[in-house]
Amino acid sequence: RKGNVVVTGASSGLGLATAKALAESGKWNVIMACRDFLKAEKAAKSAGMPKENYTIMHLDLASLDSVRQFVDTFKRSGMPLDVLVCNAAVYQPTASEPSYTANGFEMSVGVNHLGHFLLARELLDNLNASDYPSRRLIIVGSITGNTNTLAGNVPPKANLGDLRGLAAGLNGTSSSTMIDGGRFDGAKAYKDSKVCNMLMMQEFHRRYHEDFGITFASLYPGCIATTGLFREHIPLFRALFPPFQKYITKGYVSEEDAGRRLAQVVSDPSLTKSGVYWSWNKNSASFENQLSEEASDLEKARKVWELSEKLVGLA
Numbered sequence: 001r002k003g004n005v006v007v008t009g010a011s012s013g014l015g016l017a018t019a020k021a022l023a024e025s026g027k028w029n030v031i032m033a034c035r036d037f038l039k040a041e042k043a044a045k046s047a048g049m050p051k052e053n054y055t056i057m058h059l060d061l062a063s064l065d066s067v068r069q070f071v072d073t074f075k076r077s078g079m080p081l082d083v084l085v086c087n088a089a090v091y092q093p094t095a096s097e098p099s100y101t102a103n104g105f106e107m108s109v110g111v112n113h114l115g116h117f118l119l120a121r122e123l124l125d126n127l128n129a130s131d132y133p134s135r136r137l138i139i140v141g142s143i144t145g146n147t148n149t150l151a152g153n154v155p156p157k158a159n160l161g162d163l164r165g166l167a168a169g170l171n172g173t174s175s176s177t178m179i180d181g182g183r184f185d186g187a188k189a190y191k192d193s194k195v196c197n198m199l200m201m202q203e204f205h206r207r208y209h210e211d212f213g214i215t216f217a218s219l220y221p222g223c224i225a226t227t228g229l230f231r232e233h234i235p236l237f238r239a240l241f242p243p244f245q246k247y248i249t250k251g252y253v254s255e256e257d258a259g260r261r262l263a264q265v266v267s268d269p270s271l272t273k274s275g276v277y278w279s280w281n282k283n284s285a286s287f288e289n290q291l292s293e294e295a296s297d298l299e300k301a302r303k304v305w306e307l308s309e310k311l312v313g314l315a
């Protein structure tokens with residue numbers, strides 16, 4: 001049978017390119033989990049995705065109710081779940097004030113980390129129940145959360161501190177819009193959320209890989225300088241960023257190639273190792289990359305897991 005893969009945020013950028021690559025392979029039914037149904041439908045059509053190989057389901061990660069509703073709809077569909085890809089993200093580098101999810105969490109961490117955390121936890125049983133040869137949970141990471149890299153050292157750097165803001169609920173009261181309890185900074189909030197993504201992948205691996213046999217993985221697909229992720233940046237930045245990445249840092253990757261990389265992590269029979277953060281070298285060969293000290297701090301991973309459980313109502 002075809003594999004069933006859920007891809008969050010499949011209405012643009014990396015998610016759409018991945019959905020397209022998987023749908024075109026003919027081996028996958030892609031469930032595009034998107035907050036804007038019409039946008040997703042239009043995107044799939046204009047990308048020329050074969051319509052027998054995708055389904056669109058509504059998911060707004062900025063609302064825990066919507067996450068639960070998505071899980072419920074998916075379970076009632078009776079489809080097995082073979083691979084879950086947590087890809088969607090918001091990035092608000094120029095926001096001077098925080099915005100909040102329906103549950104009152106600062107938006108970047110609320111969507112990128114907490115929404116996905118609840119989704120992945122609620123769908124874990126479905127992944128476990130699937131009879132597919134290789135079941136996978138993939139959480140898209142980023143170099144920007146990795147302070148052991150050049151890109152990860154551009155200020156403001158990711159830093160979760162002692163997690164006091166997360167413990168206080170990330171809700172803007174008692175200086176808790178940021179995980180470390182510091183002042184709101186949209187670019188840092190995004191990077192912090194990506195550190196959480198990479199930590200959660202490892203914590204899932206530690207807790208469930210041995211018993212469930214599921215592959216847990218993260219990746220940095222390269223700098224896809226053309227995606228909507230930079231839509232909130234100033235125009236000059238948006239104009240200069242793609243050529244800068246192409247010619248100066250040489251980290252640039254097209255949406256299509258990045259989509260092929262993520263599709264590879266979904267379906268390549270040789271990429272079954274769990275607990276791994278994949279990257280690609282200049283010849284586009286995948287390799288296991290090192291995470292920064294904070295993004296591989298297992299004690300921090302356990303704490304983020306426990307605090308996040310409380311915030312999303314799992315504990």
Ligand code: NDP
Binds near residue numbers: 009089140225229
């Ligand atoms: P895009 O902005 O193009 O795509 C983000 C997707 O997330 C969109 O489909 C968007 O939906 C969706 N989304 C945003 N908020 C929500 C929400 N509340 N509920 C559901 N979906 C939501 O960015 P990219 O494709 O670049 O980003 C995809 C992933 O790649 C992210 O995890 C990002 O961190 C990662 N990444 C990107 C890099 C890059 O250089 N671009 C580099 C490294 C990692 P909508 O279409 O409705 O806006």
